[in-house]
Amino acid sequence: MIPLDSSLLIVTDLDGSLLDHHDYNWDAASEWLARLNAHHIPLVICSSKTAAEIIPLQKRLGIAGAPFIAENGARVAFGGDEPLTEEPSASYRALCQTLQTLQADFRFDGFHQFSDAEVARFTGLTLTEASQSRLRDASEVVLWRDDEEKLDDFRHALAQHQLALTQGGRFWHVMPAGSGKGVALAQLQQHLAEQEGHQRTTIGLGDGPNDAPMLERVDYAVVIKGFSKTPVVLQRPDEENVYHTARPGPEGWREGLDYFLAQSV
Incomplete structure (x- = not known):
């Protein structure tokens, strides 16, 4: 099992993963969110949502100022107080x-x-x-x-x-062209490693085909049961480090962290 300590980094998609596909709630994940916060484990949002959507959500999740990846990797925020966008670029x-x-x-x-x-x-x-x-x-x-x-x-x-x-x-x-969740995560990991002096162990959670590059980049991948007609197919040899959930949305999110981390609690 993966140690539940501050050397860990959780990278998560939002819609259909941490957030319910229909009503956008994260109730089923709230216990794990509190546990990650108590162990000082960063939670990095990696989403198709915009920075203008993610920044207020970070505040509601209690992770304001954390790094995030927006618009499927087209924007990377390395942390701190990001300005709220008022007009499209x-x-x-x-x-x-x-x-x-x-x-x-x-x-x-x-x-x-x-x-x-x-x-x-x-x-x-x-x-x-x-x-x-x-x-x-x-x-x-x-x-x-x-x-x-x-x-x-x-x-x-x-x-x-x-x-x-x-x-x-x-x-x-x-x-x-050339952007994506995997490329953006690599940039963020390099930034954090230079800042902290070490590489973090990463767990990624996602439910859609656009999450595949991120899920191939992390050490441990949670493929959450999704609603897309196109399955999430990962090109990685270490199948033992990939878990496919039986449940969708935040229940699947919780299920994935239970699988990799529960015995460490």
Whole structure:
């Protein structure tokens, strides 16, 4: 079993993992959150959510100021007081302009084309949360309305603009080529190692295909039962360090930490 001490680092996806897929609660995980805090074990959010969504959530989770990875790795925050974004960034606006040119050949909609109320309606978020989800830095959420057979053509078209497509728990995401949760986690691990003088043992938890690069990067991986049609497939030889949960959402999150850590308590 993994020692439950401050040399550990927990890296977690949010929607469908720490947060319930339907109502975004984390009640089932709250006991473990308190236990991690008591043992001074950092909890790093690694999510498709924006920084504007993650920073208020960190406060509610009691981990304000912790490092986090936003927009599927398109933004990495190394910790401390991150400024709250009030407007979408210039790079995000440029990305949306590129996507608008591709709508001549493919049928899809981006979050920038919806109002806060519309995003709230199809995500289940509050109006405030929906507004925060639209304050983006470097990636766009896409609702694919075309044939699935055209996704490969869409990927090829995006690549011509140095962009890539990844599938989340419920939506597609367009982001800069070469970015992702695994690349972002590697950057964060390097930063922490230089700051602290040692490498931490990592446990990662996620439920979607976009979590695979992060789950391949960590020492121990928890694949939470998800709702995506596409299974999470990991390319790693150490199957003994990978656990697939029977339960979804925060119950699966708790189940995963119970599996790797419970006997250490």
